[in-house]
Amino acid sequence: MAIGERIHFFRNLRGMTQKYLGKCIGFSENQADVRIAQYETGKRNPKEAYLNALAETLDVAPEALNVPDIDTYVGLMHTFFTLEDVYGLKIGEIEGELCLRLDRSSKSYLSMFELFYSWNRIAEKLRREEITQDEYDEWRYHYPKLETERFRNEVLAFRKNESNN
Template identity: 25%
Template sequence: MHQIYKRDRGDMADGSRIRELRTRRGLLQRELAEMAGVTESAVRNYELGLRTPRPQHLKAIARALEVDPASLVDYGVDTARDALEVLFRLEEGFGATPEADDGGARVAVDPAAPGAQKLDAAVRAWAAMRARRDSGEISEEEYLDWKRGFGE
């Protein structure tokens, strides 16, 4: 039996992300359901936030949408305090550090910190793609697709 969707769980699929990606891909709920091997009513309930997909269904939906399953998860980062907690955890686990000057505040990744090499490479890839978007080399949609599919 499916679990009831709870907004305070950080490991639940975010139905609005499923809906956004499905519609951007030009798919009907029925089509996504067929591609993912679930029922149309399941997709509808996921998108409405009434239910959450089981892990295997989340993976199948992500595969059908051509995104990494992590891009469909609601991590519960709704406030500045929530975001700060994420940054604190990046500091603890990956050596991220805050930097501030007159130009603003930012987070830096020290590639020499234990466990930080992959994060450093990922942030560098993100910076490169964002620069391509900002220069007009790629569209906003291509940028969003890259973000959702990163790590597949």
């Protein structure tokens, strides 16, 4: 999905107009809606400073806006192929179902395992209805910020518990 589509998605999710969003990130009254429309249609791409301002205003991580081109199934497949080449992601079959898995012999296996483990842990909480869809989406759209904060809080709680014992 192109960056413009992500901006449009999050702008609508937050209930903002193009003009309001544009003004929030510093464009003039006359340029605000025009510039955001240009971003959303792909006629322009925001420079890094505007990308960061958009992410802050939309309350998401900048990485949530700047994703690979997955607008088509072919583009999505090439994204998977790149993930296979770079990170050792493999396709396979388990009990008749297609699945993606991490290749244990890959150099990036441990790092990728930690990332997937975190994702699965939060997704499992959603499946068990321990968190809401909104909380799950908040985790995804702010990743890795909330994951880092949760981990830090868990470590601090563990240390506090250890020092009390």
